[in-house]
Amino acid sequence: MDSPAQQIKERLPIEEIISSYLKLIPAGRNFKAKCPFHNEKTPSFFVSPERNSYYCFGCGAKGDIFTFVEEFEGLDFRGALKLLAERAGVTLAPYNQKTADEKERLYQAVAEAAKYFEQNLNPDVLKYLESRGLEEKTIRDFRIGFALDDWRGLYQHLKSKFTDRELELSGLIKKIEGKTGYYDRFRKRIIFPITDSSGRVIAFSGRIFGEGEPKYLNSPDTPIFSKQLVLYGLDRAKESIRKNNFSILVEGQMDLVLSHQAGFRNTVATSGTALSDPATMTENVISNLSLVRRLSENIVLAFDADKAGLRAAERAGRIALSLSMDVKVAALPPDIDPADLIARSGADAWREAIRNSKHLILFMLDKAGDIAQGDGRKMVRLIREKVLPYVGALQSSVEQAYFLQKISDFSGTPATALKEDLEKIPISSAERAEIQNIPAEDSPPYRKDNILRRLLGIILWQRDLAESEIDLEKILKELEEILNRSSVDILRDAADSGEDWIFEAEVLYGAGDSLGRDVQELLYNLKEEYLKEVLFKKAGELEKAERERAPERSRMILEEINVINKEIEEIANKRLNHK
Ligand SMILES: [Zn+2]
Structure with missing residues (x-):
């Protein structure tokens, strides 16, 4: 009898699952698409129906329907299993044997x-x-x-x-x-x-x-x-976000529910005040927004015009811009939230507010104009403090130039002067620093963790068997080297989630004879992810050294980068020899 995961895989062709999330273009025997896991203009994400897997040549994302759904939806393995089991019509055994954890x-x-x-x-x-x-x-x-x-x-x-x-x-x-x-x-x-x-x-x-x-x-x-990671209503909204190619982000549950009722099923809400709460780590705001961005790059923010709402909109907006999203702000009347607008003035008023939404930068510019009331010096200061930081968050210099021109037209300040001001914006707050740390080609935060988790799951599972199918000692030794930690530490951290991981490992690798090869592949992938991380850090250091005109330091960092690149190449060679 096949495991549930295998039954699901047999019933759900990978191209069918992925095409429900992305637009797939036929490419020979395969399909291609723009990768949902990194930013790109030309498709380098390939789906192979024959091998029942996907691979991205841009960022190295790869896997099966389970990893895809996990990473795309931000779910754990069980969540993905439940979702796919429902689609496949496979009944999962009720979960209350001894393993009901x-x-x-x-x-x-x-x-x-x-x-x-x-x-x-x-x-x-x-x-x-x-x-x-x-x-x-x-x-x-x-x-x-x-x-x-x-x-x-x-x-x-x-x-x-x-x-x-x-x-x-x-x-x-x-x-x-x-x-x-x-x-x-x-x-x-x-x-x-x-x-x-x-x-x-x-x-x-x-x-x-x-x-x-x-x-x-x-x-x-x-x-x-985890309060920090949940967008309320995403499960109901995702279809509609894909179909309409934009999402609406509101604050409260009432806003969300009423927006859905008014026909905007592409609405999600931040749970509570997570985004405006300064204690919420920027990293978490990024993960929340990345989830939505995978469905569509276009987002409309519809937050209360009160202070907290505005702060949340500003923060979410800046981060969304730096994730290369197209960010608009809904045209809400003053002092009214979406829920009240819909209740009092009906679905049409809400539709108008969405239709008349404005690009975040132009919205901030208008606001600056309202506050300055014709006072030129005040306007210049407001632009520098309240508008230019958003321009700075834009990833594309073409877009930056476009908005600098718009601001120039609006305020009469020459675009060249604005550009100089833009370059002078101090990198002061931790948030700005963090935003600048977002790699332009960002790999999903889950991948490295997913690989490690699966490896540890296999180890914990095999360790409990009377006779293990794989050389556990050798694998642990390789892990120690990659992670630069003792196996005792590694296993101690894993013990907490052990049951879950063993379950996942059994389901995924239980009925096959390729465990040894699978483990080897996972080790290669993990090593690669770690090297890439170091590489990314070094690239940042190099940029800094060049900016500070430190040629000796630049040369040393370059050498280090070469070494890491060689190591990555070696892994690719080993992989080829294995196949
Ligand atoms: Zn990719």
Whole structure:
């Protein structure tokens, strides 16, 4: 009997899966496309139906339908498995044998909680939701629910099926401080389930019903939910983002739900205030936006015009620009958020706001004009502080020139003077530095981790067998060399997620006789990824040395780069000899 993963692979041709995400162009026996994992103008991403795999000559991305869906959707292996199993009509065995690990139990707990909240919706809450413009069908579709004004409603309901520890870990209950016992985290709140991109509920966001603080409460970070990485509604929006070739980014759950109801199914929301919260790492904002960018490079920001909303829009906008996205800002009337606009003025008003959206730089320029009110010196200062940084974030010098001309036309400042100012913008804040660190040809952050995870999964799995099919000692030694860490350390870090990784390894590599070769390939790939990382760092150092006119340093770095390039070449040769 084939493993579920193999059944899925047999039923779903790789070109069919990938073409549901990208436009594939026939190229002989293969297909090609613009790579979703790095920025490029001409296609170097190839899909081979014969080999059931894909490969990008630009960035080295490669794999099967599982890796593709994982990397494209930002899912873990189980998420990808669930999503593809549904498409293939393959039933996955319910997950509660001995291997039903902690994570799976947490998924089950939040799924049960979601049902419970839905059942608790009462006429009062429904009336309120309808007064905010929500239709009954929308409420059902989005599985909006209610947490009763009760300290232990949910806890009592789930107690017999889950342990206290599981319920606490899933963020559903909290310990009473200084005492024994637990209480519900969400009380007297309208509940919006948060799902990952395969549609699994992973957390909740609760809006207070009536009076109370705080107005919005989200699940804490849990083993299945990271606040920093989730875009609300992506699972429902992705089809429409691809089809319409743009996404709309709003702030709150209400905005999102109403925008969908108004016909804009390409809307996603930042969960809570993640983007405006300065504590949210730039790296995480980048991952959030990269997810959307893979679906379409065009994005419309529709944030409240309040201070926090504006800050979030500015930050997200700057980062999106530096990711080479086309960023527009919706034309919202002052002091009104998308939810209220739709509820009060209807879907047409929302459509107009989207249709009249303006490029972020022109939007900032207009705003500067409004504030300066004809004061020339003020205008110059505002342009330097509030507009030019965005121009600086643009990756293309052609685009930069275009906007400098626009700003020049608007303000009367010569474009050459603006260009000089642009070059003088100090590289001060950490954020700017981080943005500048985004490689123009960015490889997805997942790849190196994916490879390492699979290798460790295979090692942990084989180690537990009476007789291993592969030379574990030799593999661990190679890993030590690549990672420059002791195998004890490497394995200790892996132990936490061990069950998950073993599961993945068994499913992927369990029924075949090529494990040895697969492991070798994974090792090559991992080494390559590490070398590329070093290479990228060196390229940055070289640029700096040249800017600072330090020829001796430049020469040394160049030599180092040559050595690394040779090593990468060697790996390619070894690979060829192996085949
Ligand atoms: Zn690529």
